[in-house]
Amino acid sequence: MIVAFAFVILVLFGMPIGFAIGLAGVVGLIDMGGGSFLAVGPSKIFNGLNIFPFLAMPFFILAGEIMNDIGITSRLVKLAQVLVGRFRGGLAHTNMLASVFFAGLTGSATADAAAFGRTLVPAMVKEGYDRDYACAVTAAGSIIGPTIPPSGLMVVYGSLMGVSIAGLFAAGVLPGLVICIVCMAVIAIGGKRENLPKAQRGATPREIWVTFKSSLTALAMPVIILGGILGGIVTPTEAASIAVAYALFIGVFVYRTLTFKSFYMMLVRTARIMGVIFVIIAFAGILGWWMSFERIPQLIAETVLGLSENRYTVIALIICLLLVVGMIMDITAILIILAPVLVPLTESVGLEPIHAGIIFVLALNISLMTPPVGACLFVLSSVTGEKIERISIKLLPFLAAEVAILFAFAFWEDAAMWLPRMLGYAQ
Structure with missing residues (x-):
């Protein structure tokens, strides 16, 4: 106490x-x-x-910083726009699809929110979208970044709990794609109510082909990362370092937009981000040892199982706890503090470690866009000047849809574990 x-x-x-x-x-x-x-x-x-796998985190962050700085973001947005821009609410659909492309580069929700808050939100407002709605779409799509690999949160969970990071990466692919599809459905359903603009014409096949070719260097990066890890060719740490080398090569020799000054600033930003994360992880070692000594995880497990031993009730209680705590605390700190406490509880009701991990990651990612301390809301508010309260109201349909997706993958084990099992990371 x-x-x-x-x-x-x-x-x-x-x-x-x-x-x-x-x-x-x-x-x-x-x-x-x-x-x-x-x-x-x-x-x-x-x-x-x-813990050796922690080395992957700064490399993934640095690779994302480089790819964002050298103009990859604009190319991916343009590709998304020629693919889905013809529909009503085309730029909103573009925002969501671009988040999928961007996820394979940074694995960061706040990086996604910051990048699109500076580029797509102003473009959407110029096209006639309400700014609060444009910010809500961006926030809803931003959590795709840390769901589809690479994901820093998955690296932390896998490293702390001794779970295959590659298996977690595999488990994140399907939920991330489903979030994109369902959010695009929410946009389509609310298109008339929100009076979303419709494009005058769609892109021609030639325009699509030309844009696709110009985006190949960007699209190759997720293939290199995921293909190498899921194919068993490289470890996540090795894939992260290869991603940095690839991003440097593209920036220096292909696009020729990377400067020494900008690269130095990327290193500084990466160091700041990792400094915050590593301080939390380091000091959590003391708190975690104390909790283990006092048998707190076992006591919590016994208390919850005393309420109900039903598998689905226990999962629902864990999800609700993560969502509530995620509203008031940093998600990395939550993961480090609560994972050692709650994972034994998931094991007691028969959840596979990878399945439990994807539940943790999805729930905490959703917390990034819930007030009062949702990081993505603060980023978008600071970048666009829109009030957090207004963004939150417009975000409600997307939030409800993503929470429903979370419960669906939590309760439907075959869907959550389909890709990890197919790739041999689980039985």
Whole structure:
């Protein structure tokens, strides 16, 4: 109780989440046995970071930074536009399809929201869309990024819980595509109600072909990453480093738009992002050890199973907990704190580790667009100037659809595990 109280107080006083986790863990160590237990702290911090697959994260982030900087985003948006721009709400459909293309480059929802908030949202407003609706479409599509691999959240989950990262990547492909299709259906259904504009004409086959050819270098990157990992040719860490090398080659020798100054700034941004993530992971090692020592995961599992041993009830309770906590906390911190607590519970009701992982990832990704602390909402609000409340209202139909998709994949194991099983990552 004293540890939870310390953590809440520190967060309420505005302390960064990583340091709040670390100090709460220190309070737990002192409560366990006075100052003598503090000597354990440094080793737990080191062990929290001494996990080789974590190396994939900065490489994936850097590769995405490079591909975004050298103009890949605009090429992918143009390709999406010639494919679906002819329909009512064409730019909204383009936004959603471009999120699928963009997912294979960055694996980041906030990067997607920032990039499209600066490019597609102004274009949609110029075409006659309401700005709050344009932001809502962008937010709804942004979570496709960390669902379709590469996904930093999957790397963290797989590394911490000893689950195949490649298997998690495989499990994320189908849900990401379904999110895109269902959200495009939401756009189509609400097209007349929102008075969405319709394109004057569709692209000709020649225009589609020319645009496709110009986008091949961008489309090749997800093929390299996913093909290498899912084909068993390279590990996720090796694929991430290859992605950086490929992005550098394209930027320097093909597009010739990459400069030393811009590359330096990309390294700085990558270091800042990873610094925040690694501080959380490092200090969570102390808190995690304290929770294990106090048998908190086992106590929570016993409490929940005391309420119901029904598989679907337990899954629903876990999802609701993740969605609620995701509204008020950073999703990486949630994953690091709650995964060791809740995964034993999923095992007790017979969930495969990969299936449990994709449930965690989908639920936390949805939390990126739920107020009051949805990261994608803050990014879009700061980039476009639109109020978070207005975006949130327009986001409700998309949010309902994506929560329904989450429950569908959580309850329908055959769908969630189809691709991992087909590729041999699960039985």
